[in-house]
Amino acid sequence: MDNHTHLPLGEWEIPSADGIKLPLNQQLERAKAAGINRIITVACEINDFTGALKLTEEYNQDDLRIRAALALHPNEAPLHCGYNEPSPDGLIPKIGPQHCPLDEALNYLETQITHPGVVAVGETGLDMYRTARGGLKAQIESFHAHLEIAHRHNLPVQIHDRETHAECVSVLHDAKPSVPIVFHCFSGGTELAAECAKQGWYASFGGPLTYPANQELREAFLALPKELIVVETDAPYLTPVPHRGSPNASYVMAHTVRFIAELWEIDESAAIAQLNRNAQQIYGTW
Numbered sequence: 555m556d557n558h559t560h561l562p563l564g565e566w567e568i569p570s571a572d573g574i575k576l577p578l579n580q581q582l583e584r585a586k587a588a589g590i591n592r593i594i595t596v597a598c599e600i601n602d603f604t605g606a607l608k609l610t611e612e613y614n615q616d617d618l619r620i621r622a623a624l625a626l627h628p629n630e631a632p633l634h635c636g637y638n639e640p641s642p643d644g645l646i647p648k649i650g651p652q653h654c655p656l657d658e659a660l661n662y663l664e665t666q667i668t669h670p671g672v673v674a675v676g677e678t679g680l681d682m683y684r685t686a687r688g689g690l691k692a693q694i695e696s697f698h699a700h701l702e703i704a705h706r707h708n709l710p711v712q713i714h715d716r717e718t719h720a721e722c723v724s725v726l727h728d729a730k731p732s733v734p735i736v737f738h739c740f741s742g743g744t745e746l747a748a749e750c751a752k753q754g755w756y757a758s759f760g761g762p763l764t765y766p767a768n769q770e771l772r773e774a775f776l777a778l779p780k781e782l783i784v785v786e787t788d789a790p791y792l793t794p795v796p797h798r799g800s801p802n803a804s805y806v807m808a809h810t811v812r813f814i815a816e817l818w819e820i821d822e823s824a825a826i827a828q829l830n831r832n833a834q835q836i837y838g839t840w
């Protein structure tokens with residue numbers, strides 16, 4: 555199961571490599587061929603909710619089932635509060651017509667989350683890379699609200715944590731969530747890994763685990779109990795080695811899974827069984 559990806563909702567969202575854009579149905583055929591038959595697509599701005607829910611209805615066969623996670627991304631939350639100062643990486647976030655007040659957006663989210671295709675709330679959390687420090691207050695408010703929504707609907711939460719490990723842990727300690735917590739695209743070190751192990755929070759790993767420079771990430775990975783690890787692509791970005799530089803998609807995840815088996819020093823089939831068991835603990839069987 556690719557437990558966190560962003561499937562393209564239209565042709566314009568498909569990245570092109572050497573002028574070639576692989577249509578969604580072909581991407582999914584390849585995923586099936588690579589043994590990936592359960593996918594959670596993440597829609598984290600309100601304009602994307604309907605498209606993601608439609609995919610859960612379109613792809614609902616045993617050989618390929620798509621489910622959705624919905625939320626307002628931590629970089630969306632400040633925009634819903636009218637905050638768009640330039641980010642540390644130099645971008646000026648754009649407030650659009652879809653950026654209604656945060657409480658309205660959260661209410662809308664809660665109406666959409668009852669769709670039978672939804673299996674998680676996400677991605678929510680914090681991000682101090684794409685949002686300036688002044689946006690943190692809105693992010694924390696939104697993060698708390700998402701945890702409450704997840705609690706009311708008994709859904710696991712996928713957390714986006716970018717350069718905010720301590721702040722994310724602090725919100726979680728305040729909220730004491732009763733539902734499964736997944737740090738998607740885990741980017742912490744052994745300290746965050748130890749906290750996850752202690753709290754029973756899951757860590758989801760994608761392509762960056764395979765990047766040669768990310769030795770600390772691999773140390774954190776190995777410090778986590780196998781029972782708390784799941785795998786994702788976060789496509790279309792963060793393509794695993796050996797395809798780094800090309801667009802990412804679920805079918806490329808096989809490389810990350812193989813890499814995980816090697817780190818665990820176990821058979822690929824045993825690693826797959828472990829990862830599937832973990833994903834089912836979080837998201838149920840479907």
Ligand SMILES: [Zn+2]
Nearest residue numbers: 677714738739
């Ligand atoms: Zn994310």
Ligand SMILES: [Zn+2]
Nearest residue numbers: 558596677788
């Ligand atoms: Zn994502």
